Amino acid sequence: MSSRTQRGVSFGTRLAAALATVSVSVAIWLSLQPHRLADLNRIVVWTGQWLHGAHLYGPDSDVDYPPWAIVTLSPLALVPAAALPVLWVTGNLAALAWTAQRLARSQTVMFLLLAAGALRTLNQFSLMALALAVAGTTGAGPLRPLWLGLSLMKPQIGAVFVLQALWRRQWKLAATAGLVPLVLLGVYAARAHVSVLAVPFAYAQSIGVQYGHVFIGQTEITPWLRAAWPQVPAAALTLLVAALVLIPLARTNTYLGLALASLLSLRHLSYDLVLLLPWVATLDGAAVWVAAGLLVADPSAVGHLIAPQSLLARHGDRLCLLALWLVAAVRRQGDQPSSSRQV
Numbered sequence: 007m008s009s010r011t012q013r014g015v016s017f018g019t020r021l022a023a024a025l026a027t028v029s030v031s032v033a034i035w036l037s038l039q040p041h042r043l044a045d046l047n048r049i050v051v052w053t054g055q056w057l058h059g060a061h062l063y064g065p066d067s068d069v070d071y072p073p074w075a076i077v078t079l080s081p082l083a084l085v086p087a088a089a090l091p092v093l094w095v096t097g098n099l100a101a102l103a104w105t106a107q108r109l110a111r112s113q114t115v116m117f118l119l120l121a122a123g124a125l126r127t128l129n130q131f132s133l134m135a136l137a138l139a140v141a142g143t144t145g146a147g148p149l150r151p152l153w154l155g156l157s158l159m160k161p162q163i164g165a166v167f168v169l170q171a172l173w174r175r176q177w178k179l180a181a182t183a184g185l186v187p188l189v190l191l192g193v194y195a196a197r198a199h200v201s202v203l204a205v206p207f208a209y210a211q212s213i214g215v216q217y218g219h220v221f222i223g224q225t226e227i228t229p230w231l232r233a234a235w236p237q238v239p240a241a242a243l244t245l246l247v248a249a250l251v252l253i254p255l256a257r258t259n260t261y262l263g264l265a266l267a268s269l270l271s272l273r274h275l276s277y278d279l280v281l282l283l284p285w286v287a288t289l290d291g292a293a294v295w296v297a298a299g300l301l302v303a304d305p306s307a308v309g310h311l312i313a314p315q316s317l318l319a320r321h322g323d324r325l326c327l328l329a330l331w332l333v334a335a336v337r338r339q340g341d342q343p344s345s346s347r348q349v
Contacts, residue, residue, distance in 0.1 A: 022117035026124075029302055030099065033124035037095045042129050046094055049131070052076060054083035061198040063208035065215050073205050074190035075159035079131070091129070098128045101137035108140055109287035115294055119283055122301035127277040135160035136280050139167040142183060151179055155186020162272045163281055166264045173260055223273035225323045247271040254335040261285055266331050276304060276323055300326060 036042060052069050056062055056076050062069040069076075085093060102123045110116035127133045135157045142154025154171070157164030171180040195202035231243045248271040255263030265281045268274070274281075279301055286297045304322075 019112075019114045019117065022114045022121070025302070026117040026120040029121040030124045033126070033128045034095060034099070036126070037098075037128035038091055043091055045131075046082075046091065046129055049079050050083050050087075050090065053080040056080060056194065056197060057083055059197060059199060061200050061208070063205065063212045065211055067208075067212040068216065069212055070216060071159070072161065072187070073194035073209060074187035075131075077190040077193050078156055078159045095128045098130075098133045099124070101133050102127070105133075105137045105140050105283065106287075108144060109284055111287070115287055115289075118294055118298035119287060122286060122298040123280050123283050125302060125304065127280055130277045132160055132163060132278050132280050135163040136283065139164050140284065142179070143167050143171060151182035152186060154179065154183035158183070158187050160278075162268050162274060163278065166261075166268050166281060169264050170261055173256075173264075223278075224276050225269040225274040225278065225327055226272055227270050227324055227328065244271045251331055255331075259285075259334050262334055266327060266334075269327055270324070270331065279323070 049071065052062055052071070053076055057080055062076065063073070071079075082090065082094070102120060106116045106119035106123065110119055123133065138153045138159075139157035142150045142152070142157060154164065154167060157167060168180050168183055171183070191205060192202050195205050198205075200208075226247075228240070228243050228247055231238075231247065232240060235243070248267040251270050252263045252267040255266070262282075262285045265285060269278065269281060282297070282301065286294060286301070289297055
């Protein structure tokens with residue numbers, strides 16, 4: 007390798023490291039702001055109530071996490087309140103660092119994954135779900151189904167990896183992972199002193215009261231279709247979008263197809279864009295910089311900053327995801343890594 011190439015690689019790595027340092031530093035500061043801790047505080051309240059024997063679901067409930075997620079996250083209620091934000095942000099940062107190291111094939115890509123995954127996520131639960139899913143679908147070990155099953159605490163994230171395992175005919179892994187939420191559902195019911203069969207219906211009732219039949223987030227395009235065809239059931243439109251997104255990419259970009267199918271058909275907020283990190287890790291050259299840069303920049307946030315009422319501000323994430331799907335569908339280039347770290 008020439009000295010010029012060595013200098014180029016070194017400069018790229020240093021630049022990526024600098025970007026990661028800035029992104030992580032800003033993310034830590036943002037994540038510890040009191041108004042950013044609302045979701046964490048709600049989980050602590052809900053899990054604490056369940057640990058004391060309360061049943062969390064019903065028509066008057068505001069709990070929107072599934073019962074197996076409540077059980078998975080219940081240790082958070084045992085952490086002293088003063089220490090919890092720092093410990094949770096630190097844990098998420100560790101999960102991101104492990105995931106980036108696990109997925110990346112070079113130091114430069116690892117730093118770019120850190121930069122892309124840090125913003126808006128260090129006080130949420132998407133990173134932990136992603137890390138568990140990656141742990142369950144890479145490497146080896148008897149606990150892989152457990153990690154994959156626990157990732158279903160965020161179903162719209164963990165299910166992407168379960169479906170990929172099914173696509174790869176990893177039947178035992180997928181089936182065993184699917185048992186984990188069922189076991190945790192039983193644990194929830196036992197502690198809440200309710201019938202295990204009644205819990206799913208009560209949870210569905212809670213979701214129905216809060217959201218009705220329309221889950222509106224920041225990435226899915228189904229609201230556009232619902233506005234155009236209000237007479238079509240929302241579930242049918244969701245399945246239609248998921249199928250249309252996945253089919254063109256199923257053979258050539260399986261993971262990207264599944265991730266985009268989830269993002270474009272189901273309710274997600276912007277921090278769930280971490281679902282794209284395993285795909286970003288498969289890119290090379292300028293493509294990985296562009297993909298990571300878009301995740302760091304956050305199209306919707308940029309749109310709000312430049313023109314608050316613009317189309318980019320209102321639909322930036324949707325538009326960028328649609329553009330990504332269109333490019334991938336046209337090019338049909340395989341995005342699955344060939345190394346043992348593939349997801």
